[in-house]
Amino acid sequence: MGACDRNCGLLSGAIIGAVLAILGGALIPIGDFLINKTIRKEAAIENGTIAYENWVVPGSPVFRQFFFYHVQNPSEVMNGSRPNLKQIGPYTYRMRYLPKENITQHSDYTVSYFLPNIARFEPDMSVGSENDTFTCINLAVVAAPAMYKSGLVQIFINTLIKSSNSLMLQNRTVKEILWGYVDPFLKKIPFPMERTIGAFYPYNGTTDGLYRVFNGIDDISKTALISSYKNKSTLSLWDGYCDIVNGTDGASFPPFVKKNHVLQFFSSDICRSIFGVFKEERIVKDIPVYRFVVPPAAFASPLVNPDNICFCTEKVLSRNCTSAGALDISACKEGKPVYVTLPHFLFASKDITENIEGLYPDMNEHETFLDVEPTTGFTIHFAKKLQVNLLVTPSSRIETLSKIRQPYLFPVLWLNETAIIGEDKAEMFRSKVSTPIKMLHLLEAVLIIVGAVMFLGFMVSYFICRSKKLK
Template sequence: MNRSNCLWCCGIMGVCLTILGTILLPLLGPGVSKILAKELELTEGTSGWESFIFTPIPVYFQIWVWNLTNPEHFLNGEKPHLEQRGPYTYRLIMFKENLVENDNYTVSYTSPTGYVYVDDMSVGPSSEVFTTVNVVAFTAAALARSFGNSTDDRVHQALHLLSDAKILMTVSVDGFMWGYEDPYLKYINDLTNVSLPTKFGVFIGSNMTSDSVWTVNTGGDDIAKLNIIDNVNGKSSLDYWRTDYANMINGSDGTFMHPELDAEKDNRVYIYVGIICRAAHLDYESKYKRDGILFYRYNVTEYLLAHPSINPDNADFCDIAGNCPPSGLINLTVCNYGAPLFGSLPHFLYGDKELTVNVSGMNPNEEEHRVYLDKDPLTGATMIIQVRAQLNFKVEKYDHLKETQYLKETYLPVVWLNESCDLDDEFVKYYKTSVLLPLNFALALFITILVIGCGLLFGTLITVYKDYRERKNPKKHKPTNMKEVHEKPQLERFTSQTPLENDFTDIVNDKPQTTL
């Protein structure tokens, strides 16, 4: 192949590769978007469906209890001294069952959760005991007061005395969470001779059971609505609060949302949290990389838990009488059968100063006690979770309960919880090989095609231009070395002389020279 044909081939190839790279590179983004929308749709057979049914990352549920170390002094009106004990750790078995794909691009399901105790991640066995308030006794006292007549107070007083109950109790961690025999319930069961439940526990009956039917959007008609809650138990709103705004069930369950998150457009995510009986929002904080994976961090801010004087939206979450708890507390009374129960972050993080002043043992630390979700912006999946909550009982004086006569109004922490998950090596490897590797390979391939095409094209153009300049302005031959410079004039001199001149020159050169 001669030089001209070679240049033609390189030029044509350069043009073709440049055009191909220029077309393919802009199509990579829309192409990835289309693939993600198809694969993440909550439809049987997709990658999103598999992760939707079975959580691919290990999830743990940890418990810290607050042990009351000065019970006698507390009953005499002194500040309660609390000692944190924990964690007591469970591995969560999370899955979805009874799945029904509906015609309106939604899917309904139940979501039972199993709890398996993990000894080597716990401070001790769950049979360890601690001292705290009698939850049932204070709930009954609050209900009797709310009814507003003395008869109910006297009935509760009689029940309290006859059942030999106390307003403080010592109970095992396992019993407090999953059920212990309560004196009130046992007395009523024995008195009526009817088979009634005699046990009470904060999470009693929730191990491997689910009493809620969730319906969420599949993203089939609009990927932006992926996993957004449509209704819970057939209801698209709650009925606990005073306004439609407060009763909204909006957002997702927090596990994942639409792909290709934008830090500016998606600067706030909403999730519905059943344990606090309302939806909440987390705000975008920052982005970072870990194990080669990019994450967006969303966290609960102090503003979400602020008093209505600071955050007016929280006025809708006050009780019917308009009574609002201090900053840092969420009123859970309305959705827990009248129990004087209030939620907060652990150690009253972001709470009003009075909360930590009235009890000892609180050491709020933002890094250890805040709530955040770390999302993969490409898929919208939440891969790192730290969801923390503290349950507090409002204790105060009740006239019909003699034991409470010296109590001061206090929000007493009982237990705090942390549901968490983190990346493990197996998932990181799977994610990199299944998601990042194909994407990065395609990007590198398209860029390589474009670079090679541009290189060939510009190289060909430069070569053609140089050839053109040389043909238009030819230059005289220049000697290439010193030997040529000295030998060429001498050769020309000898070839131009006649034979006689040559002989004469030889004689002159052989004759010794003399100096005058």
């Protein structure tokens, strides 16, 4: 082969390499365009799309693990001492495994639905049975001062409490604490009222909603965002922007999620919208995800996070709203003094934690997180963790509460609601979404790298040959 032919071959190889590199670079915007086009079509909540199929029925089983607080020093507590609690659990229930109900598409690009509430006990995933008994707070008695504020009424209530042999603490089963029992004290109240009480009563056989969310057909950036809840865009519980129903229901978010996004989601359990911030990249069942977590700022004191000032309504536990880590939700619990916190008072201020013994907050164990696939916005794995507490207040007119020294939060239980995408759904997701995207990005990288190496290699060889020829 002559020098000219050799040089031409080297130049041809360099040109081919350059073409491959340019083709790889060109595939980036073209590939992004194709991905965006496909996602915009498949992420809308419309019959026939991937999103709709995963939206109607949960893509993975949803479980709630309940951990109960057993009072180990009941006599001392009723005499004014700090409770010493022992966590017992989990007691696991399968939740939200039924399809959404009354799904209706509307002309304004929204879709409405109800979420059916149902819980099925899973003994194989629990430490005991629903009939296990604990010493716990008496929900009806402790709530009495908040429900009946008049001094004369409290004197009357005290006679009913004593005649029913009710005390500040009681022994109840898992099933009773969660789903309700007929309280002996409430049975004696001589006017019509609900006699059944429980941490989640009523639940089974009820529905959550009506939800109305944007379907994304006209604007993909609004997909799954809540338009209204129970036909309102506000809750009528809080002041200002705290009262607005923001974000999605947490099952999915608008596609193309970025790390700097703040993901808003509404939780009817805590009667408010809350938010998650990016923490880290993870892999869940070979699907790359972004993990978003609920940060301390979500429950921080208004002194730390001024945005929380409109969540401050309670005047007993913290008169000047300087406490952190607890949210008074009595307004949406018919006046019952219910507070929600993170488990074991995670991120709570000292004035809340110092009144209870036996709690051990651990961020890794008690943190709420959502693992979101960023291209589609689908939540692949999540764990929502909340603690239910009752505010205990002294009452000189109610004998069993008369020895309480100061108001404090008494933990009842905490829950871990979790789900991870099932194998069938994960395989479908990998085949239709993550693997094609991964292969496209791999092809882009291979073309750019191979093309660049070819171009540089052949060009170097060409100049070497050319320099030898000149000599």
